[in-house]
Amino acid sequence: MDYVHDLIKSLTDRIYTHPDDHEAVFLRGNGYLDSGQYELGIADYTVLINLPNPDERAFNNRALCWRGLGNVKQGLEDSTAAIDINPNYRDAYNNRGMLLADIGKHGQAINDFTRAIEIDPDYWYAYNNRAQSNLIMGNKSASFEDYEKVRTLLGH
Template sequence: MEISRTWYLSIIRACPYSQSRIENGKSSSHLGWTVELYSWRLDPNLSGTSDLDYLGQLALHLTDEISRSPNSSELYFRRANAYLDSGRFQDAIDDYTKAIDLSPLDAIFFNNRGIAHRYMGDFNSAVADYDQALLLNPEYRDAFTNRGVVYADMGDLDSAVSDFDMAIELDSEFWFAYSQRGLALWALGRREEAEADYARLRELQS
């Protein structure tokens, strides 16, 4: 199967990997963060609410919380995530920046701001944010993956593969990194390696 670089880049841009921290969740083994178990879509009181309506309500609630706790980096971070998910990318960048100003050593804040910069088409700022996230946490799997996606956006597929390699080295079962590396390898003409990644991806998702 032949694959054009244009098609490849349109696919690889589809799924940036963001990070959130939720209380009362399950710890993630590789970094000790928590992963949300609660899904508002399954809540009978909220299941009829659209994504954008829910995110708008969440942003308003967090705005009220911020007015009472203006020095909480976590509140700015959570509102930024709501803005990011609702497509308000500049608002997300502004709030991630406020969170970073308050807590400049939090790698997750830089990672998520990088995602917002990427959606705005500012690839250089996105890479700079992922670089800083990795400086703060050299074992940050998702920052390697996200930076690899941006390198692919920029046409630097070799650097993208190197970052996906690092993500897989950190987490050998991270399906998303295999999917992105497979696309990059295929676009580079390294078909056997790409097919091996696709096979591993099918194994992980079976």
């Protein structure tokens, strides 16, 4: 945690002297996200989202902050905005799938996890998430197949 705290401080110093360093704002937002300081992460990502050509990563990561705060509605809106900017952004599909699973919409979640896998067939995290939703829906064989794929991808 000290590393993240030090990183946030260093990036804050950088932003103070270079307020147009948007990458520093993004990285500080990531530090806030990683340390569970979701409101501060949302603030940084919102700065980037309000730029003329927002980056899909800012929407995606702000969605993760919203999820951390339990605000699924805002998270879904931001994940969808990230996908609208970049329809091949696997992380946004996976993260939207997790938000959908959080509210029990496992069928829709499976569709998003599947799309993430179509984009990146080696994305073990999406297989793992799809396996969980399949298991909850009673699709044990599909769940088992995905868990086996995770084991293979992780070399176990």
